[in-house]
Amino acid sequence: MNNIDIELVSVSKSFAGIPVVKDLNLKIPQGEFVSILGPSGCGKTTTLNMIAGFNTPSAGDIRVRGKSQNRVPPERRNLGLVFQNYALFPHMTVAENVGFGLRMRGTSRSDIAVAVDAALRSVRLDGLAARYPKALSGGQQQRVALARAIAPRPSVLLLDEPLSNLDLKLREAMRIELKEIQEQLGMTFVYVTHDQEEAMAMSDRIVVMWQGVIAQQGEPVSIYRNPATRFVADFIGRSNILPVKARNGGPGFLDLLVDGTPIVLRSSHTGRSTSVASCCIRPESIALMTDPAIQAGLQNRLDGVIKRIVNLGAQLELLVEISGGLNLTVLVRSGLSGRVPELASTVTLGIDPQEVLVLSD
Amino acid sequence: MSHVLTFLFWLAIVLVLTFITLPLLVVVAASFSPTSAVTFVPWEWTFDWYGDLLADRWLQPFLLSVKIATLVAIISGVLGVLAAYAIVYERVPGSDALMAGLLSPLSVPQIVKGVAIVLFLSIIGLQGFLGTPALIAAHVVLALPFVTRMAATSLANFDGNLDRAAQSLGASKRQRLQHIVLPMIKPGVLSGVTLAFIISFNNIPLSVFLVRPGDTTLPITVINYLEYSLDPVMAAVNVASMAFILTVIFLFEKIGGFSAQLHGGSK
Ligand SMILES: Nc1ncnc2c1ncn2[C@@H]1O[C@H](COP(=O)(O)OP(=O)(O)OP(=O)(O)O)[C@@H](O)[C@H]1O
Ligand SMILES: [Mg+2]
Numbered sequence: 001m002n003n004i005d006i007e008l009v010s011v012s013k014s015f016a017g018i019p020v021v022k023d024l025n026l027k028i029p030q031g032e033f034v035s036i037l038g039p040s041g042c043g044k045t046t047t048l049n050m051i052a053g054f055n056t057p058s059a060g061d062i063r064v065r066g067k068s069q070n071r072v073p074p075e076r077r078n079l080g081l082v083f084q085n086y087a088l089f090p091h092m093t094v095a096e097n098v099g100f101g102l103r104m105r106g107t108s109r110s111d112i113a114v115a116v117d118a119a120l121r122s123v124r125l126d127g128l129a130a131r132y133p134k135a136l137s138g139g140q141q142q143r144v145a146l147a148r149a150i151a152p153r154p155s156v157l158l159l160d161e162p163l164s165n166l167d168l169k170l171r172e173a174m175r176i177e178l179k180e181i182q183e184q185l186g187m188t189f190v191y192v193t194h195d196q197e198e199a200m201a202m203s204d205r206i207v208v209m210w211q212g213v214i215a216q217q218g219e220p221v222s223i224y225r226n227p228a229t230r231f232v233a234d235f236i237g238r239s240n241i242l243p244v245k246a247r248n249g250g251p252g253f254l255d256l257l258v259d260g261t262p263i264v265l266r267s268s269h270t271g272r273s274t275s276v277a278s279c280c281i282r283p284e285s286i287a288l289m290t291d292p293a294i295q296a297g298l299q300n301r302l303d304g305v306i307k308r309i310v311n312l313g314a315q316l317e318l319l320v321e322i323s324g325g326l327n328l329t330v331l332v333r334s335g336l337s338g339r340v341p342e343l344a345s346t347v348t349l350g351i352d353p354q355e356v357l358v359l360s361d
Numbered sequence: 362m363s364h365v366l367t368f369l370f371w372l373a374i375v376l377v378l379t380f381i382t383l384p385l386l387v388v389v390a391a392s393f394s395p396t397s398a399v400t401f402v403p404w405e406w407t408f409d410w411y412g413d414l415l416a417d418r419w420l421q422p423f424l425l426s427v428k429i430a431t432l433v434a435i436i437s438g439v440l441g442v443l444a445a446y447a448i449v450y451e452r453v454p455g456s457d458a459l460m461a462g463l464l465s466p467l468s469v470p471q472i473v474k475g476v477a478i479v480l481f482l483s484i485i486g487l488q489g490f491l492g493t494p495a496l497i498a499a500h501v502v503l504a505l506p507f508v509t510r511m512a513a514t515s516l517a518n519f520d521g522n523l524d525r526a527a528q529s530l531g532a533s534k535r536q537r538l539q540h541i542v543l544p545m546i547k548p549g550v551l552s553g554v555t556l557a558f559i560i561s562f563n564n565i566p567l568s569v570f571l572v573r574p575g576d577t578t579l580p581i582t583v584i585n586y587l588e589y590s591l592d593p594v595m596a597a598v599n600v601a602s603m604a605f606i607l608t609v610i611f612l613f614e615k616i617g618g619f620s621a622q623l624h625g626g627s628k
Pocket of ligand 2: 044045046160
């Protein structure tokens with residue numbers, strides 16, 4: 001196990017008596033890229049500000065490498081911070097911005113120059129050192145903000161939705177770059193975002209927050225594959241969520257009776273058999289069965305009618321009504337060889353029991 | 362319809378500008394008058410009256426006014442920034458009351474303030490302070506609300522994230538004030554200070570109670586002179602002090618003229 005860089009122990013925060021963060025426990029290992037992901041208002045920024053020292057926890061303890069930070073002011077925490085609105089110093093050039101942290105520490109001019117060069121090169125901004133922030137594009141400003149934060153080599157970098165002001169193309173390019181920079185520097189990144197794609201693309205670990213508590217944490221794939229709650233299933237990726245009652249389905253299987261319908265879905269996730277309340281099926285794990293031979297041997301076979309087709313470019317999104325008036329969203333590749341699905345046509349859907357995920361709420 | 366509105370709009374602007382500038386133009390013209398009457402004859406004019414300005418009679422009051430206005434600008438600048446800092450940045454307890462208190466002199470007519478200061482000084486036996494010290498103190502009281510207000514507005518508009526960014530980069534409070542906060546509010550403070558200078562330099566209603574005979578500020582000297590004579594020297598004095606004020610405004614604008622850098626980037 002890596003060393004723990006940051007630890008939150010039963011951290012709570014209330015504003016004027018209203019709890020915003022509730023009894024948060026979190027360990028962030030050194031060198032990891034951890035995303036705090038959640039919808040607007042769930043307490044992400046508040047949590048980040050407590051780590052940075054701008055908010056004092058109402059209860060609990062924040063530790064950086066084992067040392068309690070409750071009495072350490074932000075300027076002595078040695079954590080880098082990147083803001084959504086960049087917060088570049090408008091009266092300083094790019095080089096002065098990037099060198100600011102070292103200058104405040106009394107580093108010599110020549111050392112600052114070297115560090116500024118290195119930081120600007122790592123964000124691919126060499127050549128713009130003499131410009132003022134207002135003469136830069138949004139993407140360039142974001143890179144300067146990043147360079148400024150990493151130039152003093154903090155052990156941890158805190159980023160609060162740093163890409164949300166950029167357009168989609170740039171945002172996607174910056175995701176990859178951010179991840180590369182993080183790996184090169186071996187720095188711990190705590191990355192706050194409400195964009196689940198962003199979190200999936202970059203993180204070693206995702207902490208899903210919801211209404212001030214951690215709903216689930218883990219590797220991106222495992223959260224996607226095994227959402228713990230209905231909220232997580234819904235928030236991370238797309239999903240069809242159906243309320244069900246569970247029943248023993250024989251060895252290795254669970255039979256799920258979909259409420260209000262005669263449909264029974266078979267799931268191979270037997271771990272939580274007693275507390276199952278709903279199930280989640282990802283749209284891309286529902287297959288459109290065209291071969292009658294395969295249809296025969298299916299565990300979960302559903303017949304339905306296509307009610308809507310949305311062309312997403314690489315994929316088609318189908319809305320299929322199955323018996324009991326239930327609608328399922330299905331994603332299929334557009335380049336599907338053979339027949340193209342037609343509106344109002346009858347189709348057969350197949351779902352692998354592996355893909356029927358069970359949820360406890 | 363919109364043509365009519367546009368026309369009325371420009372008509373209003375022209376009228377207002379005419380109303381403001383015409384008297385000034387008359388004064389400027391009169392200062393070149395060849396006779397000792399305050400008149401203007403376009404084809405005959407002289408610079409003689411401006412020569413008279415270098416006499417002690419005008420030069421001494423001018424220098425006194427400059428001295429007082431400079432000190433008032435500096436003192437009210439420092440006090441205004443400190444007050445705004447306490448009220449807006451530190452949010453000391455009772456900061457709203459403090460701001461109201463600092464702005465309250467605005468609601469007292471200057472003549473009343475002048476009388477009050479004279480009475481106050483004589484009651485506590487400090488008549489000796491009449492003259493320059495009293496003038497400086499009174500002008501500071503007069504200018505402080507403006508300077509404080511402008512510094513406070515700059516501070517309130519200051520993006521707190523800049524301060525937080527600096528803090529996360531390891532800057533102590535003193536360093537943040539020096540490198541971030543002060544540079545960011547500098548334009549607002551300089552405007553306030555310029556205003557303080559002008560308020561002091563032009564002041565009559567308050568100064569009239571506080572000057573010592575024979576040691577008067579420029580506007581008071583002009584008033585005194587007007588009681589006995591009206592000649593083109595008056596016009597020349599006014600034109601010269603107008604030019605001086607414009608120069609001061611221009612210089613301050615130059616010093617603080619990095620406003621271009623302040624926009625865009627972060628906000
Ligand atoms: N200083 C404050 N005073 C009172 N309430 C606050 C304060 N700061 C945050 N809150 C409240 O706390 C809740 C969480 O705020 P926070 O900024 O942490 O959300 P967030 O998860 O960062 O959301 P977003 O994605 O919109 O940035 C919100 O309901 C907000 O209104
Ligand atoms: Mg936020």
